[in-house]
Amino acid sequence: AWAYPTARHDAPALFDSVATVAARQVGQLNAHNVAQLVWAFGEARHSAPALLDALAGRFLSLSGRWTRKDCSDVAWGYATLGHAVPELHAAIAGFASTSMNRFQVGDLAALLWAFGKVGQEA
Numbered sequence: 001a002w003a004y005p006t007a008r009h010d011a012p013a014l015f016d017s018v019a020t021v022a023a024r025q026v027g028q029l030n031a032h033n034v035a036q037l038v039w040a041f042g043e044a045r046h047s048a049p050a051l052l053d054a055l056a057g058r059f060l061s062l063s064g065r066w067t068r069k070d071c072s073d074v075a076w077g078y079a080t081l082g083h084a085v086p087e088l089h090a091a092i093a094g095f096a097s098t099s100m101n102r103f104q105v106g107d108l109a110a111l112l113w114a115f116g117k118v119g120q121e122a
Contacts, residue, residue, distance in 0.1 A: 012046060019048035026054045031062040035070035035077075042077030049083065056085040066095055072107035072114075079114035089118055 022029075022037055029037070034055050041048060059066075059074055071092045078085060096103065096111055103111070 011044070015041065015044055015046040015048065019051040023051045023054055026051075026058050029055075029058055031059060031065045031067070031070050034059045034062070035073040038077035039073040040077075042080035045080070047081050047083065052078065052081065052083045053085070056088045060088060060091055063091060063095070066092075068096075068099060068103045068107050071095055072103070072110040075114035076110045079117035082117075084118045086118075089115060 018037075019041075038052070038055055038059075041052070056078070059070075075089060075092050078088065092111070093115065096108075100108075
């Protein structure tokens with residue numbers, strides 16, 4: 001799923017299929033897998049609300065395993081798709097506020113943009 005939006009190749013049927021399969025396997029995903037999927041769907045501008053809700057829950061359940069990059073990709077993906085999950089963005093904001101020194105400028109910029117887009121206080 002990552003390669004298609006990166007190559008600017010429109011593939012809605014592929015993303016629909018990925019959403020179906022990923023929704024069945026969401027419990028097997030780690031935080032990085034979740035971040036990659038959310039980023040890919042955001043980059044492709046392909047909304048899959050049921051999958052995004054499931055991925056949000058999975059990401060929240062893995063909060064002890066988050067990286068700064070995973071957090072910025074997840075926040076960016078949800079904001080790009082206009083899919084608000086307030087508890088997810090609040091948890092990411094909390095993580096960022098206690099881990100600020102680990103974030104690179106680009107990741108912070110993505111977080112701030114995402115928070116502004118969904119109305120999350122940083």
